[in-house]
Amino acid sequence: MLLARLKATRLGKWLYRQSRHPRLGVPLRWVMAQGIHERLDLAHWRAANRRHNARQAATLAAFRARDTGQPRS
Amino acid sequence: MSSPRRLLLPFCDDSTLIFAVRLRNLLRVAAPEADVTLGCYMSEQALSLRQLQMQLPEADYLILSDEMLIESVQQGYYDAVLTSRVFRSLTDFLRTPVLKHLRGRARVIGFLGGLDFFPDRSYANRIPCDGVFMFPRGEVEKFSAWATKQVENDSNLTAPLVDFGHPTFLEPSPTPPADLETRRDIYFFAQAISPLTRRGRLHVLEAMVALAEANPDRTIWIKLRHLPDENTSHLHREKHDYQGLIEAAFKSVPPNLRLTACPMHEALEQAALGITCTSTAAIDLIREGVPTMVYLDYVDAYMDPMSAAMRRIFEGSNVITSLDDLLHLRHGTPDPDWVKQMFCPHDLGQRVLDMVETLQSRSASASSG
Numbered sequence: 001m002l003l004a005r006l007k008a009t010r011l012g013k014w015l016y017r018q019s020r021h022p023r024l025g026v027p028l029r030w031v032m033a034q035g036i037h038e039r040l041d042l043a044h045w046r047a048a049n050r051r052h053n054a055r056q057a058a059t060l061a062a063f064r065a066r067d068t069g070q071p072r073s
Numbered sequence: 074m075s076s077p078r079r080l081l082l083p084f085c086d087d088s089t090l091i092f093a094v095r096l097r098n099l100l101r102v103a104a105p106e107a108d109v110t111l112g113c114y115m116s117e118q119a120l121s122l123r124q125l126q127m128q129l130p131e132a133d134y135l136i137l138s139d140e141m142l143i144e145s146v147q148q149g150y151y152d153a154v155l156t157s158r159v160f161r162s163l164t165d166f167l168r169t170p171v172l173k174h175l176r177g178r179a180r181v182i183g184f185l186g187g188l189d190f191f192p193d194r195s196y197a198n199r200i201p202c203d204g205v206f207m208f209p210r211g212e213v214e215k216f217s218a219w220a221t222k223q224v225e226n227d228s229n230l231t232a233p234l235v236d237f238g239h240p241t242f243l244e245p246s247p248t249p250p251a252d253l254e255t256r257r258d259i260y261f262f263a264q265a266i267s268p269l270t271r272r273g274r275l276h277v278l279e280a281m282v283a284l285a286e287a288n289p290d291r292t293i294w295i296k297l298r299h300l301p302d303e304n305t306s307h308l309h310r311e312k313h314d315y316q317g318l319i320e321a322a323f324k325s326v327p328p329n330l331r332l333t334a335c336p337m338h339e340a341l342e343q344a345a346l347g348i349t350c351t352s353t354a355a356i357d358l359i360r361e362g363v364p365t366m367v368y369l370d371y372v373d374a375y376m377d378p379m380s381a382a383m384r385r386i387f388e389g390s391n392v393i394t395s396l397d398d399l400l401h402l403r404h405g406t407p408d409p410d411w412v413k414q415m416f417c418p419h420d421l422g423q424r425v426l427d428m429v430e431t432l433q434s435r436s437a438s439a440s441s442g
Contacts, residue, residue: 032312038270041376049375056276056372056396063400064283 077106078429081151081179083137085117085158087298088186090128091337092157095240096184096425103422110151112137114160127336149177153429157184157239159198167201170229180204180432182425184239187353190382196220204234204428206421209386209414213237234428238417242356245407245416249362256345259284259402260294262354263315269377271313275322276372277350278315282323283400285330291345293327296354297334346404348394351383355392360416364404366394390415 019028031037043049080100082093097109111134113120125132137145139162145151146166156163163181166172183202189195192212199205200220207216213235220232250256261281268274278295285293295315316332333340337357341347347358348366358365367387374380387393390412391405398404 034271038272038373038376043375044373046375052370052375053372056370059396060276060279060283060400063397064286 077108078104078153078426079108079110079151080429081110081112081145081154083112083114083142083154083156083158083160084134085114085160086119087124087128089156089158090120090124092184092186092240094128096155096422099240099419099422100425101422103420104426107426110135112142112145114142115139116162117158117160123334146179146181147172147175149179151179152433153180153182155182155184155425157186159183159202164198164201167203168229173201173229173231176436178436180429180436182206182428182432183233187239187241188351188356188383188386190351190379190386200230200233202233203231203432204236206236206238206425208237208239208242208417210237210417211414234431236424236428238421238424240421241353241360242416243360243419243421245360245412246362250342253345253362256343257291258294258343259288259291259346259348260296260340260344262296262340262347262349262352262358263298264350264352264354264379265298266312267351267377267379267383268371268373269379270373271318273371273373273377274313274315274318277368278318278323280368280396280399281330282326284402285327287400288402289327289329291329293330294340295330295332296337296340297332298352346402348399351377351379355387356415359392359407359412365392365407366399366404367392368394368396368399370396387411 015028019025019032082097084090084093093111097111100107100109111129113134114137116139142154142160143162143166146154146163154163159181167181172178180203181201182204183199184206185195185199185208189208189212196216196219199216200223205216207213217232217235220230220235224230224232261277268277281293281295285291297315319326319332337354341357341361341363344358344363346364346366347354348368349355349358350368350371355365355367367383367390369380369384371380384393389408389410391408394404
């Protein structure tokens with residue numbers, strides 16, 4: 001995992017320290033809360049993984065649309 | 074006749090506390106005269122007042138500092154320490170030859186913390202113990218063989234006694250709860266770190282919203298393991314809590330989708346169906362005869378090492394459920410052979426006492442020899 005590897009580096013540890021700062025850490029904490037860093041992982045680009053996520057999203061959308069014929073927001 | 078056993082059950086967080094309370098109940102049935110003491114290990118304490126009040130309303134526990142725990146073991150204030158987490162101080166103690174060999178010390182028996190996602194780590198943490206309880210059944214032989222090999226290569230180790238079981242993993246009753254037919258509520262049992270990603274957790278929430286919309290006559294409960302301000306120093310710290318995600322990402326949710334942090338037994342008594350991803354709640358549900366779904370195909374599951382581990386543990390269980398089956402409330406029945414491997418007989422309390430007896434008599438004969 002990209003994030004696990006980053007955490008083990010000096011940069012990762014420095015970023016973690018910064019994120020604890022009451023003011024300077026605010027944007028970093030926001031990024032983490034939004035899960036933006038999680039989306040940077042290379043695993044998301046593998047075809048099998050993309051298909052997996054698309055299949056789950058499609059199954060859910062199809063179920064929610066079954067009554068109305070329209071996907072719900 | 075031997076004197077009543079004195080047993081110490083340390084805890085520090087919700088998982089270890091639930092283990093301790095359940096094991097105490099079994100021990101009290103097996104040996105009402107036994108002196109069973111719960112001890113809160115302060116060095117890793119991660120419980121809120123609410124959690125303590127919920128699990129231990131009588132507040133009948135003592136406080137254990139590092140020094141007190143080690144002194145209790147070293148001086149033999151107890152016959153045995155029974156723990157689901159082998160704390161660092163205990164490991165250090167048991168890895169010190171002159172302490173491990175000490176006459177009259179308490180014996181340490183280690184249990185697994187719950188579903189064992191990473192056995193290598195669990196094996197290594199428990200080998201210093203005097204006795205170990207493992208599951209599923211096949212792990213007893215595997216761990217014993219592994220421990221024998223370790224002992225051959227390390228003269229400071231002795232092979233622990235090994236038996237099968239865990240107080241959460243007791244054989245299910247052959248009949249489902251009498252009122253199951255009349256129950257309506259569906260519970261999703263959350264886990265702190267799985268799904269791992271925000272996107273994965275939002276996907277699970279969307280599935281629960283869809284279930285609530287499709288079943289307006291039922292209440293869909295998201296059973297939180299803890300409240301957002303709890304377990305902040307827990308081993309498994311929650312990064313994306315469901316309550317926060319609902320507030321941040323959903324304009325509104327159906328009124329029949331609700332959150333609760335009620336005690337586990339309450340949820341199990343009311344659930345018509347239980348859903349989880351990687352929580353030990355799946356075991357609680359099967360044990361209590363409640364229809365169970367283990368959903369592992371969530372978005373970003375490939376990012377989550379616990380998803381693959383849960384699939385390995387539940388392989389052949391017949392409760393791993395696809396999203397389509399989950400949404401249409403189609404659940405399987407647990408496979409009897411898998412259940413037999415995973416769940417232990419109800420005489421666990423007696424077998425724990427038997428192991429304490431064996432370890433004590435072994436220690437006595439070694440010191441008199």
